[in-house]
Amino acid sequence: MTGARAAEPSEQGAVFDGPARAVIAAALDAQVPGSVALGAVDYVERLLTALDHDPPRLWAAPEGSGQAWLEVGVWERAAWAQRIAEMHAAYDRVAAGEPTEADVRLVHEHACEATFGDPAYGGNRDGAGWRQIGFPDPLFPPAR
Amino acid sequence: MTTADCDAIVIGSGPGGAVAADVLTAAGWSVIVLEKGRNHLVSLDPPYEPLRHLSNDEIAMVRRHLLGPDPRLEPRTYRRHADDGDRLLTGEVNNLPSTVGGGGYHADAKLPRFREEDFALRTTRGPIDGADVRDWPLTYADLEPHYAEVERIIGVAGETGTNPFAAWRSSGFPMPPGPDMPMALVTTAAAARHGLHPYRAPTGANSVEYDGRPACVDCGFCGRYGCPVAAKGDPIASLQRMLRTGRGQVRPEALVTEIVLDAAGRRATGVRYLDLAHHPDPPVIELRAGRAVIVAGGAFETARLLLRNGLGGDLVGRHLTYHFQTFTVGIFPDDTGGDRGRDVTHLHDDLMIDTPELLGAAREAGLPWLRGGVTEHGSAAGPVDEALMYPGGPRHAAAMADSSLRRRMWVLTVQGEDLAQPANRVDLDPSVRDAWGLPAGRVTYRPHRHELAASAYAAAVHEAVLVDAGAQAAFSATSPPQHDIDLHASINPIGIAPASRHVMGTARMGTDPATSVVSPEQRLWDVDNVLICDSSVFVTSAGYNPTLTLAALSHRAATLLTG
Numbered sequence: 040m041t042g043a044r045a046a047e048p049s050e051q052g053a054v055f056d057g058p059a060r061a062v063i064a065a066a067l068d069a070q071v072p073g074s075v076a077l078g079a080v081d082y083v084e085r086l087l088t089a090l091d092h093d094p095p096r097l098w099a100a101p102e103g104s105g106q107a108w109l110e111v112g113v114w115e116r117a118a119w120a121q122r123i124a125e126m127h128a129a130y131d132r133v134a135a136g137e138p139t140e141a142d143v144r145l146v147h148e149h150a151c152e153a154t155f156g157d158p159a160y161g162g163n164r165d166g167a168g169w170r171q172i173g174f175p176d177p178l179f180p181p182a183r
Numbered sequence: 184m185t186t187a188d189c190d191a192i193v194i195g196s197g198p199g200g201a202v203a204a205d206v207l208t209a210a211g212w213s214v215i216v217l218e219k220g221r222n223h224l225v226s227l228d229p230p231y232e233p234l235r236h237l238s239n240d241e242i243a244m245v246r247r248h249l250l251g252p253d254p255r256l257e258p259r260t261y262r263r264h265a266d267d268g269d270r271l272l273t274g275e276v277n278n279l280p281s282t283v284g285g286g287g288y289h290a291d292a293k294l295p296r297f298r299e300e301d302f303a304l305r306t307t308r309g310p311i312d313g314a315d316v317r318d319w320p321l322t323y324a325d326l327e328p329h330y331a332e333v334e335r336i337i338g339v340a341g342e343t344g345t346n347p348f349a350a351w352r353s354s355g356f357p358m359p360p361g362p363d364m365p366m367a368l369v370t371t372a373a374a375a376r377h378g379l380h381p382y383r384a385p386t387g388a389n390s391v392e393y394d395g396r397p398a399c400v401d402c403g404f405c406g407r408y409g410c411p412v413a414a415k416g417d418p419i420a421s422l423q424r425m426l427r428t429g430r431g432q433v434r435p436e437a438l439v440t441e442i443v444l445d446a447a448g449r450r451a452t453g454v455r456y457l458d459l460a461h462h463p464d465p466p467v468i469e470l471r472a473g474r475a476v477i478v479a480g481g482a483f484e485t486a487r488l489l490l491r492n493g494l495g496g497d498l499v500g501r502h503l504t505y506h507f508q509t510f511t512v513g514i515f516p517d518d519t520g521g522d523r524g525r526d527v528t529h530l531h532d533d534l535m536i537d538t539p540e541l542l543g544a545a546r547e548a549g550l551p552w553l554r555g556g557v558t559e560h561g562s563a564a565g566p567v568d569e570a571l572m573y574p575g576g577p578r579h580a581a582a583m584a585d586s587s588l589r590r591r592m593w594v595l596t597v598q599g600e601d602l603a604q605p606a607n608r609v610d611l612d613p614s615v616r617d618a619w620g621l622p623a624g625r626v627t628y629r630p631h632r633h634e635l636a637a638s639a640y641a642a643a644v645h646e647a648v649l650v651d652a653g654a655q656a657a658f659s660a661t662s663p664p665q666h667d668i669d670l671h672a673s674i675n676p677i678g679i680a681p682a683s684r685h686v687m688g689t690a691r692m693g694t695d696p697a698t699s700v701v702s703p704e705q706r707l708w709d710v711d712n713v714l715i716c717d718s719s720v721f722v723t724s725a726g727y728n729p730t731l732t733l734a735a736l737s738h739r740a741a742t743l744l745t746g
C-alpha cells in the first residue's frame with residue numbers, strides 16, 4: 040500500500056489520504072481549473088474503486104432502465120483491473136511529486152472527463168461543467 | 184457421419200454478418216451467428232426487443248470502451264512501411280466496435296450507394312503507376328436489386344432527384360429524409376454558390392416510425408453512440424428478423440479462432456471458438472456447419488482470421504484500403520447547433536466527378552486522373568472530446584468557453600478514394616499478442632500520391648466554401664497526418680494511424696484466383712463453402728461510405744448461396 044491510498048475505500052469512496060488528496064487535487068485543477076470544485080477528485084476515486092462494486096461502477100445504465108450500472112464482462116473486468124492498478128501507480132507518483140509525462144496526460148484526461156462528462160460518474164456536479172460551456176442536458180441521460 | 188449443428192455458421196454480427204444470416208434463415212437455413220463481443224443490442228429471447236443499454240454518455244461510449252474492443256484485450260499495431268521496424272504504435276487502430284451489431288450499432292449511418300463507374304474504375308479511368316486499379320467482377324446493375332432490398336431491410340431515409348450524380352434506382356427510398364441540421368443549410372448553400380451539388384444524405388435512421396421502430400429524435404449523440412431508441416436499423420432490423428424465424432441464434436462472447444476443414448482441406452466443416460464468458464481459461468467449443476461458413480468479421484479481423492488459418496492464399500490482407508480523410512474545419516462566429524441532430528444530414532459527390540478543374544489538378548500532380556470522395560457536411564465532437572484537444576493549464580476554461588473546436592465548429596469531411604497498393608496490408612504482428620495469445624493484427628499503410636493530390640485539391644475547395652459560409656477561419660487536416668510523425672505522436676487528437684473506420688479490400692473479389700482471394704460469389708477460391716461477407720471483398724474503395732455496399736454484397740452472396 041502506498042502513500043496515495045488509504046487502507047480501504049471509505050463509505051464515500053475516498054481513496055487518497057489527506058496530503059495525497061491535496062496534491063492530486065492541485066494537479067487536476069492545474070490541468071482544468073475549476074475541475075476539483077466540480078468533483079474531479081471524487082471522479083478519480085470512484086473510477087479507482089469501480090471494481091469494488093457489483094456490478095462495477097464503470098458504465099452507467101440508462102435512466103429509467105431499472106438498473107444503475109451495466110454488467111461488465113469477465114475479460115473486460117480483467118482489463119480494467121490492470122488499467123486501474125496502473126492508474127493507482129500513476130496517482131502515487133503524482134502524489135509524490137514525481138509524475139511522468141504519461142501520468143500528466145492521465146491527469147489531464149481525468150480532469151476533462153470529470154468536468155465535462157456525465158454527472159453519473161461523480162464529476163460535473165449538477166451539470167455545472169456543461170452549463171459553463173452552454174452544452175445542453177442530454178435527452179437520454181444515464182442513471183445518476 | 185457426424186450431424187451438423189446448423190446449416191451455416193456466420194462469424195461476426197455486424198452489418199455484413201447480420202444481413203447474410205437474415206437471408207439464409209429466410210430461405211429456411213438454420214444459422215448460428217458467433218460474435219466475439221458482448222451483447223448490448225437486442226434481447227436474444229422472444230420477442231427480441233432492443234436491450235436499451237445505451238444512453239447519451241460520452242464517458243461510457245467514447246472513453247471507456249463500452250462497445251469494445253478493449254485495446255488491452257485486443258491490441259492492434261501500426262506502421263507506415265517496413266522501414267518503421269515492426270511497429271510504430273500498439274493499441275487502437277481503426278477499431279470498430281466488438282459487440283453484437285458490430286460497427287453498425289454506433290455508426291451514424293450515412294448509407295449512399297456507389298455509382299456505376301465505381302465498379303469499373305480500370306475501364307473508365309485507366310491504370311495509375313504504383314496502384315493496383317481493377318474493375319469489380321460485377322456491375323452496378325448486378326447489385327442494384329440488392330441495394331434496394333437492404334435499403335428496405337435497414338430502413339434508409341433519403342430523397343431522389345436532388346443528387347444529379349446518383350446512379351439509377353429501381354425504386355425510391357423507403358422513407359423521406361429526416362430534418363436538416365440548420366448549419367448544414369448554411370454550408371450547402373455556400374457549396375451550391377461554388378458550383379457544388381449538395382443533397383440530403385441517405386441515412387439509416389428512421390425519419391418516421393418504420394418496421395416497428397420509432398423515428399429518430401435527433402438526440403445529437405449519433406456517430407460513436409448506439410441509439411437509445413433503436414431508430415437506427417443497421418443491423419438490429421436484420422438480427423431481429425433472423426431471430427424471429429426461429430432458425431437463427433446469436434452467441435455473444437464467442438471468439439472464432441479456427442475454421443475447421445475436411446481431410447482434403449477443400450471444404451469447411453465448422454469452426455472452433457473460445458467461449459469468452461469464462462475467465463481465465465475459456466473452453467474451446469467446436470461447432471459443425473452442414474453447408475457453409477460465412478466470415479463477416481470486418482475487413483481487419485476477417486483478414487486476421489484467414490491469415491491465422493492459412494486460408495485464402497498469398498493475397499489475403501493485401502490491398503488494404505481506407506478512405507483518406509480530409510477534414511476542412513470552419514470556425515464560425517456563432518453556435519453551429521451541432522449539439523443536436525444526426526451529426527451529418529447533407530453530402531455532396533462533386534469530388535467524385537471528372538471536372539476540368541479536377542483533371543487540371545491531376546495533371547499538375549502528374550497523374551492521369553484524380554478522385555476525391557463523398558463530402559459530409561457535419562459536426563461531431565462531445566465536450567470531453569473537445570476538452571482533450573486543448574492543452575491543460577490556465578487557458579483551458581477560456582478555450583472551452585470560446586469553443587472553436589465544438590460549438591463554433593463545422594466540418595466538411597471527405598471520405599477520399601484510396602487506391603489499392605499491394606504493400607498496404609493487414610498481417611500478423613511478429614510479437615504482439617491478444618489476451619488469448621493470438622497474434623495481433625498489424626496494419627502497414629501509407630497513402631499513394633493520388634490521395635495526397637486529391638486531398639490538397641479538396642482542402643482548397645472546401646476552405647473557400649466554409650469562408651463563404653461565414654467562417655472566420657478555415658483549415659484542413661488529414662488522417663493519416665502527412666507530416667513528420669514525431670509531431671503527431673502524442674498531441675494529434677486523431678492519432679498517427681489512419682483514423683478511418685472504413686476498412687476495405689483485404690480479401691478482394693475477382694474472376695482470377697491469381698489476382699483475387701474470393702470469386703464473384705464471394706467464395707474463397709481454395710475452400711469454396713467459405714464465403715466472405717464484409718468489405719474485405721471490395722476491389723476499390725470508391726469514395727463512398729462502405730456499409731450499404733457491403734450489406735448489398737452480403738445480401739447478394741447469401742441469395743446466390745441459397746439458390
Ligand SMILES: Cc1cc2nc3c(=O)[nH]c(=O)nc-3n(C[C@H](O)[C@H](O)[C@H](O)COP(=O)(O)OP(=O)(O)OC[C@H]3O[C@@H](n4cnc5c(N)ncnc54)[C@H](O)[C@@H]3O)c2cc1C
Nearest residue numbers: 195197198199219285286290292293439480481717728730
Ligand atoms: C463512428 C463510426 C461512424 C461510422 N459511420 C458510417 C457511416 O456513416 N456510413 C458507413 O457506411 N459506415 C460507417 N461506419 C463504418 C461501419 O461501421 C462499418 O463499415 C461496418 O460496421 C462494417 O460492417 P461489417 O459487418 O463488415 O464489420 P463490423 O461492423 O466490424 O462487424 C464485425 C463483427 O465481427 C466480430 N468478429 C470479428 N472477428 C471475429 C471472430 N474471430 N469471432 C467472432 N466474432 C468476430 C466483431 O467483434 C464485430 O462485431 C462508421 C464507423 C464508425 C466507428
Ligand code: SF4
Nearest residue numbers: 388399400402405410
Ligand atoms: S440522432 Fe437519432 S438515430 Fe442517432 S442516436 Fe440520436 S435518436 Fe438515434
